Amino acid sequence: MAQQVFKRPESLKDNVFHYCPGCGHSIIHRLLAEVIDELGIREKTVGVPPAGCAVLAYNYLDVDMGEAPHGRAIAVATGIKRCRPDLVVFTYQGDGDLAAIGTAETVHAANRGECLTVIFVNNGVYGMTGGQMAPTTLPGQKTTTTPGGRMALRDGHPLDLSRMLALAAGSVYIERTAVTSPKHIIKTKKAIRKAFKVQMDGQGFALVEILSACPTNWKETPIEACKRVEQVVATQYPLGILKDATHEPTADNP
């Protein structure tokens, strides 16, 4: 009899992703669903999706979800988590959402040490609106609002918000990963899992920044785009742990 070795996670709805071929969102959604399943928290998880390509994340993730205005996901999540500390609350945000219009909410939630899990997808452009410059866009990178390439002195420098967040006293765990190869995907899943565990142990603010490709707006094939993430984007935003202040829970320091 055939043995089933691969199946759809319970936390992932049976819907076809609307994301473009080669887009990181589909992979990250699946990883999220797998982690939620493995931790056995599907029935007490609440997600807050962003404005952007992943605005419809609730069509795929089979957990309770509440919408947030652009950039405000962490504030909405804060309200949910403070009222129901027994729930596991995550946000799912892009770079424009988290690091431009939502900068203040992000920084202050980290500083307050809000017990939340933040999935931060960095693809260097505003995907859904058609590929405009994002705070994370690399110097020289062509976007629809930097047709000649991003000029740092005119358009601003690439913003590494995760590094800033690592400085916040309330942040506990911040790691940057990628979803461009099986090796990186496995690492990303581990990081997501840890970011949920940090919340479940009540330790504080946890964020995983995931470098992801947007082949459509980069005007590259999926393979070229993945290569670009690893060879170019990751030099500006180096992968690895940016902060790990987690501790093994003990009786007097849970």
Next chain:
Amino acid sequence: MNKQLMRGSHVIAEAATRAGCRFYAGYPITPQNELPEYMSARFADLPDATFIQAESELAAINMVMGASMTGVRAMTSSSSPGISLKQEGISYMAGMELPAVVANIMRGGPGLGNIAPTQQDYFQATRGGGHGGYRTIVLAPCSGQELVTLTMKAFDLADTYRMPVILLGDGLMGQMMEPVSFPDPIDPADLPKKEWVLSGARGRDSRLIASLQLDPVKMEERNWKLVRKYDTISQHETDFESYLLDDAQLVIVAFGTAARIAKGAVNRVRGEGLPAGLFRPITLWPFPANPLRSLAASIKQILVFEMNTGQMIEDVKMSVGDISPVHFHGRPGGVIPTPVEVAEVITGLMR
């Protein structure tokens, strides 16, 4: 019931707590800072309550949105410029049909304006304020005791109709101290259970609370659904106070602080034998249009008096049409007119 002397901002905070409010997020702005200050101390004693001083008005209203998604009675407060910033969240909550109470202790504007009491946000409050063509219920208290009843009622209305409710006061009302008494506190556990909240998909399908609807036909239906709700509210929830209207020939229409001044003016001219009366809308939206229209048929003229340059007058004119002439007296910018000044206007019209 014991009366205690309390400042308006504190009254709102205490009444909210007694209404079962267990989440407050806000940002400092004059003239309503005493409200979050009181809340921070009051909630510190309640293990199930959360107070957050947010990093911005935007964050505050969005925290309230999240709290509301869990079913907790939640509120925020601010003053005019801060309320402008909150409009994004209020629009989303209208779209998502989430209850919340938002107190606006109005000050002078536009822009940074000043911190003196005005009624310059009537349009903003009664027309929805943010984008997308929605409504919020707007309650306009005019005394300390009414701050108690209307604050508590605001939470009931918000839950009943699943929408943001605006408590529209002004700097004078927020600062003024008056004797008030409170009903016994409501235990949040005794409130009707909300079936739509985000609580984790245990033993049921996962839930979604969202305003996004990409299909125009479905979006249209959602908009009409909101309109049907607004129609129900208009039919059932209008509220107003009548004062000396039985024999009145001139009726002054005023709300909030202006109505108190107007009452003084009515008493004055009555002393001179002039039959004036006061019609005070308590709900600004829905506006008590029908009772005002009925009244207009039996009187000679209407004087609208506002602490702005003329905003509610549009609703008054829409209500009475050509039935009665409508005059206006207003002072914007935080100037507080006296009853003597308003009495002079009435006298001028009636003689």
